[in-house]
Amino acid sequence: MFVEWLRGLAAGVRRLDSVSRAALVILGALFLAAMLAPVIAPYSQSHQIDIVGMKNHAPSLAHPFGTDRFSRDVLSRVLYGARISLTVATLAVLVSAIIGTLYGLTAATLGGVVDTVLMRLLDAMLSIPRVLLLIAILALWSPVPLWMLVLLLGITGWFGVSRLVRAEALSVREREFVVAARSLGAGAGRIMLRHLLPNVLVPVIVTTTLGIGNVIVLEAGLSFIGIGAREPAASLGTMFQDGTEAFAGTWWAALFPGVVMVTTVLCFNILGDALRASLDPRHLHRARVGTGTAPLHTAE
Amino acid sequence: MRRLVAVRLFHAVVVLFLVTTIAFFLLHFAPGDPFSFENPNIPGDVRDRMRAEFGYDRPLMEQYVRYMGSVASGNLGFSHLLRVPVTQALGTVLPRTLLLMGLALVISFALGIRLGVYEVRHWQKRRARASNGISLFIYSLPDFWLALMLLLTFAYWLPILPGGGMVDVVMHEYMGPGQAAWDRIKHLILPLTALVLIVTALIARYQRAALLEVLPSDFVRTARAKGVDERDIIGRHALRNALLPMITLAGLAFPALLGGAVFVEKVFSWPGMGLTLISAIGVRDYPLVVASVVVGAAMVVIGNLLADIAYGLADPRVRVR
Numbered sequence: 001m002f003v004e005w006l007r008g009l010a011a012g013v014r015r016l017d018s019v020s021r022a023a024l025v026i027l028g029a030l031f032l033a034a035m036l037a038p039v040i041a042p043y044s045q046s047h048q049i050d051i052v053g054m055k056n057h058a059p060s061l062a063h064p065f066g067t068d069r070f071s072r073d074v075l076s077r078v079l080y081g082a083r084i085s086l087t088v089a090t091l092a093v094l095v096s097a098i099i100g101t102l103y104g105l106t107a108a109t110l111g112g113v114v115d116t117v118l119m120r121l122l123d124a125m126l127s128i129p130r131v132l133l134l135i136a137i138l139a140l141w142s143p144v145p146l147w148m149l150v151l152l153l154g155i156t157g158w159f160g161v162s163r164l165v166r167a168e169a170l171s172v173r174e175r176e177f178v179v180a181a182r183s184l185g186a187g188a189g190r191i192m193l194r195h196l197l198p199n200v201l202v203p204v205i206v207t208t209t210l211g212i213g214n215v216i217v218l219e220a221g222l223s224f225i226g227i228g229a230r231e232p233a234a235s236l237g238t239m240f241q242d243g244t245e246a247f248a249g250t251w252w253a254a255l256f257p258g259v260v261m262v263t264t265v266l267c268f269n270i271l272g273d274a275l276r277a278s279l280d281p282r283h284l285h286r287a288r289v290g291t292g293t294a295p296l297h298t299a300e
Numbered sequence: 301m302r303r304l305v306a307v308r309l310f311h312a313v314v315v316l317f318l319v320t321t322i323a324f325f326l327l328h329f330a331p332g333d334p335f336s337f338e339n340p341n342i343p344g345d346v347r348d349r350m351r352a353e354f355g356y357d358r359p360l361m362e363q364y365v366r367y368m369g370s371v372a373s374g375n376l377g378f379s380h381l382l383r384v385p386v387t388q389a390l391g392t393v394l395p396r397t398l399l400l401m402g403l404a405l406v407i408s409f410a411l412g413i414r415l416g417v418y419e420v421r422h423w424q425k426r427r428a429r430a431s432n433g434i435s436l437f438i439y440s441l442p443d444f445w446l447a448l449m450l451l452l453t454f455a456y457w458l459p460i461l462p463g464g465g466m467v468d469v470v471m472h473e474y475m476g477p478g479q480a481a482w483d484r485i486k487h488l489i490l491p492l493t494a495l496v497l498i499v500t501a502l503i504a505r506y507q508r509a510a511l512l513e514v515l516p517s518d519f520v521r522t523a524r525a526k527g528v529d530e531r532d533i534i535g536r537h538a539l540r541n542a543l544l545p546m547i548t549l550a551g552l553a554f555p556a557l558l559g560g561a562v563f564v565e566k567v568f569s570w571p572g573m574g575l576t577l578i579s580a581i582g583v584r585d586y587p588l589v590v591a592s593v594v595v596g597a598a599m600v601v602i603g604n605l606l607a608d609i610a611y612g613l614a615d616p617r618v619r620v621r
Binding site: 020096120121123124125127129130131132133135136139140141187213217220221224227237239247248253254258261262265266268269270273 | 311314315318319322323327328330396436437439440441442443444445448449452457555558559560562563566577578581582584589590592593596597599600601602
């Protein structure tokens, strides 16, 4: 079963158009560069090259992204920062996906009163503005270690996933093979994990991919106001913390981390869009009944 | 319809109650309280007396019951930071945030829907495809970074607009009414632009998707078969149905906008709720922090409630159910 959906995913990737393939390649390169940061970065993240002579240097051959006002090499900081940003976002989204899937599956499998209560509770959590809540918790608990940041981002991000999982699971629940399993005497837990779970994984993967981009932005925003990742484990967002006045003369210190972040998020969004389009069965149907007046390769 | 409103209203109250509870406990489990941050020279017994005066020494459940009771009667507590009741503090800063968000919401919807329609109508032309690419690009921009770049560009390198605040701190008092109004508008332009760009991109993307969803419908085929102009098929038949999801989106865009407003306020030092929240956190002003989260949630709940009711008004199928 696992192999089956992996094959489905591969088929989905093969159906991607050239833009999304490019996004995939760029993303792969970014991930590789970020993970290899300790190997390929010319300096360490917080190394101050020459506190007097080397601060605020414009980009040059020796320092392609310039140096910041503490005479640190911006390229190295971007590489290390991307490493932290990507790791935090990916792990956080993984946490969200796990919690959301279990919650949604539980609601759908048990049904009845449990479902109603769980969904009402979900409504309540959905209406808490995520940013406000995160700012409040992070600031009051500060300084939080990175794993805590991952956990908090994950715990506040699963609501959408669980809605989706529940909706998918509710429709799968009525299919013949599940009815057959139930009449053979399979318990709720077995039905949930062996029959429903594999069939809801695809939408989970797609929303998860889309979510990574959002979480990178969110984490960067929190780090920007000084309560997310902090020195020495600076993320891309932390690099903006200096304030605008500091960037007025040294545009490179604000531009390059931003460009890397925007590229990453853009690639994730392009890829998420394309994955959703190519994995959505309704979309295939739409392609067949196509009207010829609208681009068919894009769907929300 | 009345029944629908009643049910939704009841849901909203339940959700608000849960939100307040969650926010209260989450924040009270955090280490420290408002008095662990004040001047370190204050001796321990004075600190304890201050805690007792504000009720921070009581059992958590008692604090919770008291807090819920006072919230229900409209009293959100006393802000230690600003030394005024929280309702009064929020009363001053909330309208400023609402001004920013409200304007951004209205402008973004007007622009975003048009853009979505344009992209679908002219999907074959290069310009429409470029527009689709650009909206995906803007949608991917972190709000604070966009704000930072706008600020750098239009306030430092090309100093044509003020870099922060709501009015000119020194000169505003001495301006005539016309000049003062222009001063306010000038300060509004950059933060508003940052929010509008991002929300417009979001709405355009959803509007485009909603239109594409509707286009394969039977009634569109019928319209096309009877020879309706392609312009009118999208502009009248399809758009009317594709606008329904936009109503829901208006409710959903609210929390996103509120979050974005916090960062944008921070970058442009716009003295609204976001900036107040950030400074309240620095000094552990619990009542103000909890109230900000609760008021933010209330805004979201009210936004969703209004969206639900609007949906009921716009779509007769919902009313029957």
